[in-house]
Amino acid sequence: MIAVVDYRAGNLTSVVKALRALGVDPVVTADPAALRTAEKIILPGVGHFAATERLFQSGMAAAIQQRVAQGALFLGICVGLQWIFRGSTEAPAISGLNVFPETCERFPNSVKSPHVGWNSLDLVRPSRLLDGLEPSTHVYFTHSYRAPAVNATVAVTNYAGNFSAAVEEGNWMAVQFHPEKSGPAGLKILKNFLDLPNLDLPNPELSAC
């Protein structure tokens, strides 16, 4: 089962439509129990970092962490990428998942913000998610905060310096851009994620016996 996490941050319709166009019918859910049965978990999100607080309050964050530790694959999009970092200066009081210990920061005043439009990916490491993309592929961004380039970064994009456009470490994958809005290249990235093999995951109903 492919779960799309609904935490009332922005608009899930576009992600769901793109997945359907790829032949997948995802389950849109805010239920931690449903997330504990997912093979793949997609966390979209546009808007304010503060909205991610609901993920902890609702128990979804713990469910995601547990399920990904069991072998489920995670794909964060936009704020979904920022959330798996330590946090963001957009909402300093709210913690991220801290898969990566760095903090997201706002673009400097020297450039227009939000960073809106098609910018190019500079592929810096081999990646399952970005496999098969042409060099300098353009993808669609819209955001005011960015994660720094880290060891897990597989693609950077330059806008007032390089930032993490895509990260990948173990079962954790995330992109700052919107693959669902990035034309054929974006659909290719989503398809790469959907095509990754599902590991033999425990079934919670059975293991509870």
Place this chain on the structure above:
Amino acid sequence: MLTRRIIACLDVTAGRVVKGVQFIGLRDAGDPAELAARHVEGGADEIVFLDITATHEGRDTLLHAVQRTAERIFVPLTVGGGIRTLEDATRVFDAGADKISLNSAAITHPGLIEEIGARFGAQAVVVAIDARRNSPANPAPVAPELAEVFIGGGRKATGRRVLDWAREAEQRGAGEILLTSMDADGTRNGFDCELTAAVSRAVQIPVIASGGAGTVDHFVQVFTAGHADAALAASIFHYSVTDARTLKQQLAAHGLPMRLPC
């Protein structure tokens, strides 16, 4: 490098695409979903639907067109016209729009910008400004600083200055400004670069220039002298005068960063 965007705009009324000259004299140009898909195949970076009559009867037809379009195109889709409440915006987002554009309602209820931004993110709120520098009484254009905001499809003067309103919209959390020159709209005589540059300098958010596109040079001018982040055009694409890909190749040859191949 961040590219300059070429946006295809579809003026929609009663479920059909039309394009008027200076807001009047409409001509039928086809089915919105069909045309949107054709523009994306032709290389457009984004699609904008403007519901130019925005009647109650036309609303459901428009939402249906948005739905059909969003199933076919995977580039950003903006919908404007007739959005007066958070509920109106929610219906448009649920149909598959990525951004909404507010025009008259943002002037009469500026709090709507914050309200929709809080729910869907500031990046999803475009504030559209219809600007006028000419008037029948005074055919010589006034300075950009004196340009006036019009609402109600260009029929009603507001007494607001364009630059002040653009700054306020930014402060209230708009993600982008869509600036239409009423003087240039539909003429194919070129964008109002002077006004676009003034707005672009006044705000830190991206500015989309609209109104007057006719030739490749017009786009070069609005991206250089006009400092536009994106340019929007309608009739130049609808009647296949050119497609976005050809236009973008020509702009790239002028040294402008473009999404190519597309």
